[in-house]
Amino acid sequence: MIEVHEQSSIGTADELIEIIVQKINAWGSNNTIQSVGVGVAGMIDYEGVVHYAPNLPEFAGVPLQPLLAQRLEHPVVVDNDANMAAWGEVNHGAAQGYDAALVITLGTGIGGGVIVGGQIYRGAHGFAAEVGHWQFDPAGPLCACGGRGHWEAMASGSALGRMAQEQAAAGNAPALLALVDGDAHSLTGHHVVQALATSDEVAQSIWTQFTRAVGVGLAGLINLFDPSVVVISGGLVVLGEVLLNPIASVVAEEIEGSQYRFKVQILPAVLGDQAGLVGAAAMARDLVP
Numbered sequence: 001m002i003e004v005h006e007q008s009s010i011g012t013a014d015e016l017i018e019i020i021v022q023k024i025n026a027w028g029s030n031n032t033i034q035s036v037g038v039g040v041a042g043m044i045d046y047e048g049v050v051h052y053a054p055n056l057p058e059f060a061g062v063p064l065q066p067l068l069a070q071r072l073e074h075p076v077v078v079d080n081d082a083n084m085a086a087w088g089e090v091n092h093g094a095a096q097g098y099d100a101a102l103v104i105t106l107g108t109g110i111g112g113g114v115i116v117g118g119q120i121y122r123g124a125h126g127f128a129a130e131v132g133h134w135q136f137d138p139a140g141p142l143c144a145c146g147g148r149g150h151w152e153a154m155a156s157g158s159a160l161g162r163m164a165q166e167q168a169a170a171g172n173a174p175a176l177l178a179l180v181d182g183d184a185h186s187l188t189g190h191h192v193v194q195a196l197a198t199s200d201e202v203a204q205s206i207w208t209q210f211t212r213a214v215g216v217g218l219a220g221l222i223n224l225f226d227p228s229v230v231v232i233s234g235g236l237v238v239l240g241e242v243l244l245n246p247i248a249s250v251v252a253e254e255i256e257g258s259q260y261r262f263k264v265q266i267l268p269a270v271l272g273d274q275a276g277l278v279g280a281a282a283m284a285r286d287l288v289p
Contacts (some may be wrong), residue, residue, distance in 0.1 A: 034285075050064050063176070081276050093231070101115055107156065136151040161190075176195050179194055
């Protein structure tokens with residue numbers, strides 16, 4: 001059973017922790033809680049301390065795992081949300097049965113989880129697999145984190161929208177502009193997908209540029225980690241082969257020694273937006289003797 005509670009405003013770290021505790025305790029009043037899993041979009045160390053969370057700046061330096069464990073009086077695991085999503089796909093999704101896998105989420109940014117030897121690879125400090133922020137093009141567009149030319153600035157849903165805005169501002173995208181009543185700044189990746197369905201040439205050109213950026217980035221990651229499978233998640237996955245086929249073609253072109261390698265499968269995620277929840281539950285389950 002999955003229940004979703006959305007919080008429109010966050011407030012301070014203490015206030016959000018209080019909300020989390022209240023929600024969990026309320027659920028526990030009618031159910032048995034054995035352990036708790038929490039995913040955070042940011043850099044989390046092995047002790048469950050949040051070092052950097054661009055969308056939750058008030059959490060920098062907060063020892064979230066110890067605080068929640070003390071308040072809830074249950075075992076608690078806190079990890080990066082992309083690691084949670086990867087663990088969900090490994091345990092109950094498209095990466096099930098694979099000891100070496102990459103799980104990449106194409107959303108507003110790009111998140112990633114790396115599975116090595118059947119376990120999440122976290123690096124020396126717990127900060128590994130921030131794949132959206134390796135530098136893709138030193139002269140590329142500014143990333144939301146402040147860096148330049150990062151992969152997610154070139155190949156995320158936000159990047160897809162930026163490409164559309166640039167084409168519209170240059171006067172090259174009448175079909176796209178028609179979808180937003182001429183307001184180029186309101187174009188998003190969703191509008192590119194809409195125009196793509198009508199075989200609009202500009203949308204197709206943008207899509208080719210976008211899928212190439214995704215594919216080149218994946219080829220680099222495959223060269224680094226040699227996975228058996230790459231699982232792609234995010235809202236664009238509903239497009240199926242329209243997304244996956246051009247990405248796979250670019251990977252085959254760009255990967256080192258393509259003709260000599262074992263085939264790396266590129267699959268759509270099956271858990272959707274619930275991957276992180278399923279992964280958090282799986283991690284929490286591992287805390288129970």
